Structure formats: structure tokens, C-alpha cells
Amino acid sequence: MAPAATADPVAPAAPAVRFDRVTKRYGDRTVLDGLDLEVGRGERVTLIGPSGSGKTTILRLLMTLERVTDGVIHLDGEPFSHMPGGSRGKLVPANERHLAVRRRRIGMVFQQFNLFPHMSVLENIVxxxxxxxxxxxxxxGRRARDLLELVGLxxxxxxRPTRLSGGQQQRxxxxxxxxxxxGILLLDEVTxxxxxxxxxxxxxxxxxxxxSTDITLLCVTHEMGFARDVSDxxxxxxxxxxxxxxxxxxxLESPAHERTRAFLGSVR
Structure with missing residues (x-):
């Protein structure tokens, strides 16, 4: 009797974001130092630490406001900061076309609202x-109205944005x-x-x-209560x-590292 067929194992999904030995330097100053980081699809991750520790640089690299010095960033298992080129598929720094297509998967909410003052709230979203x-x-327009309901507006x-409070503008x-x-939402000290x-x-x-969503969230904040509520x-x-x-x-309750304990003590 022939053995029963077995199903092929299902390959695990690639992480939404992967930093592979990513370094970012500004002249002689190293802001990210060989960073290895994975964020799973639908995972909510918060980055904390003192000013200048590299947190916001991670978001800026993902928004392509900065370019990596060394290493490669991947989105959904595919190179993002780089693309195949040259001999034998060697990776080379991505051109603007490659970046433009792939960064559509990424949304970002900045510290400043950057709304167009001459447009209505609806027009800003549409x-x-x-x-x-x-x-x-x-x-x-239909989706924009649904989203305005979601954010309570x-x-x-x-x-016009100028007729709204700061909190309403950020919403x-x-x-x-x-x-x-x-698929990925970046939040940079939004409050x-x-x-x-x-x-x-x-x-x-x-x-x-x-x-209410399955969006992947990568957040930089000093609001520890918020970090506790939303973060995996x-x-x-x-x-x-x-x-x-x-x-x-x-x-947050039992940090193992003295540097973490000192930082948390300074923001509580």
C-alpha cells in the first residue's frame, strides 16, 4: 500500500521589514551601526531611546529620505534599498523608479502635519x-469620508486645516x-x-x-503608555x-539592561 501523501510544508511569510547589517553614517558620525532588525507582517513595534540613538533614522531610511551607507533593507522579502544589477544579479543601490514603486507600501505620519492650507480636509486626503x-x-472621496469617521472627524x-486644532490636524x-x-505605517513622535x-x-x-486593522506598525515615541497599549x-x-x-x-516593567532602566526612569 502506498504511503499517504503529505502536504508540502508552508514556507513562513517573509518579514514586512528586514534590515540586514544596515549602517548609516554622516561623515565620521555613525548613526546606525550594522543594524539587524526584522518586523513581521502585522506586527506592532515601538522604538525607544534617547535623542540621537538612531530611531528616527530607521524611519527616514524606510521613507527613502536617506540612503543606507552599508547593508540592505528588504520589504516583504525583496530588496528595497537595492536592486539587482551588474553581473550575476549583484545588488546595486536602487534607482528612483525602484524606490518609488515599492515605497507606496509605506505610509508615514510625521511630527508636523504638513497639510495643504488652501485645500479642504477631504481634498487633503483625496x-x-x-x-x-x-x-x-x-x-x-468615499474612502476619505470613511477614514474621517475612523479618526472622529x-x-x-x-x-480648512487652519480651522482645526493641532490634534484634529494630526488626525x-x-x-x-x-x-x-x-501595508506598513511609520509614526515619528506624532504627538x-x-x-x-x-x-x-x-x-x-x-x-x-x-x-481595527492588520497594518504593520513601526513607531518612535516617548509616550510609554501608548507604547505599552499598541506594541507587540x-x-x-x-x-x-x-x-x-x-x-x-x-x-517596560522589568528591563534587563541598565541603559534601558535609566532611560525609562527619565521619561516616566
Missing amino acids: EAPVHVLGESREDA GDRADA VAIARALAMRP SALDPELVAEVLDVLRDVAR RILMFDRGRIVESGPADEL
Whole structure:
């Protein structure tokens, strides 16, 4: 009797983001030092650490606002910072066309809102999906209204950004990033430009996004309560390297490294 057939093993999905020995230098200053980092699909990872430790540089490399000095960044198992070229498929630095296609998977919410003041809230959200993704204005408008409901601004679609509070403007910026249907969302100290009383409303919206979507989240923040609520994993950075990594509750409650303990003591 022939043996029963067995199913082929399913290969694990490639991580959403992988940094392979990535170094970033500015002249003689090394900001990232041979960084190895993987972020799984749908994983929520928060980067913490003192100013200048390399956290924001990671986001800027993913947004192609900076180029790596050494190493390779991969998205979904494919080279992102580099592309095949030369003999035998050797990787070479990516050209702008390669980057432009692949960075559509990435959305970013910055510290500053960067909304167009001459456009309505709705128009601010609709423009990029129409001109970059090729969506019809009608479809983009419907999705924009849904996203405004998600961020609690369904009644402000026709308002100008200058008529909104800072917290409301940042919520519009979140909706604008989500309108591009990113698989990966980067958050760079998104509450640092807000008055203290407006911080909670923005963090509440981001908690809702984390709970209601399967988006991969990579976040830089000094808001430890927010980091605990949304993160699967927290990474502590210092001098361009990962000092410590672990589940959010574990790292925040019982950090193993003295540098982590000192940093957490300074921000609580």
C-alpha cells in the first residue's frame, strides 16, 4: 500500500521589514551601526531611546529620505534599498523608479502635519490616492469620508486645516496616510508638536487603528503608555544599536539592561 501523501510544508511569510547589517553614517558620525532588525507582517513595534540613538533614522531610511551607507533593507522579502544589477544579479543601490514603486507600501505620519492650507480636509486626503494610486476621485472621496469617521472627524470634511486644532490636524494626517492603503505605517513622535491636552485624542485614534486593522506598525515615541497599549514588541536603542528587545509589558516593567532602566526612569 502506498504511503499517504503529505502536504508540502508552508514556507513562513517573509518579514514586512528586514534590515540586514544596515549602517548609516554622516561623515565620521555613525548613526546606525550594522543594524539587524526584522518586523513581521502585522506586527506592532515601538522604538525607544534617547535623542540621537538612531530611531528616527530607521524611519527616514524606510521613507527613502536617506540612503543606507552599508547593508540592505528588504520589504516583504525583496530588496528595497537595492536592486539587482551588474553581473550575476549583484545588488546595486536602487534607482528612483525602484524606490518609488515599492515605497507606496509605506505610509508615514510625521511630527508636523504638513497639510495643504488652501485645500479642504477631504481634498487633503483625496489628492494622493487620485494622483499616485490612480483611484477615481469618487472612490477616493468615499474612502476619505470613511477614514474621517475612523479618526472622529466625519463632520469636518469641508473645513480648512487652519480651522482645526493641532490634534484634529494630526488626525487628518493619519487619515491621509491610511488613504494610501499602506501595508506598513511609520509614526515619528506624532504627538511631540501638540499641546499636552491634545495628545490623548491623537493616541486614542492610533490605538483604534492598531485594533481595527492588520497594518504593520513601526513607531518612535516617548509616550510609554501608548507604547505599552499598541506594541507587540519594544526595542531600546542607544548609539545606533539595539540594547534590548522584548514584549511591551516585560520590557517596560522589568528591563534587563541598565541603559534601558535609566532611560525609562527619565521619561516616566
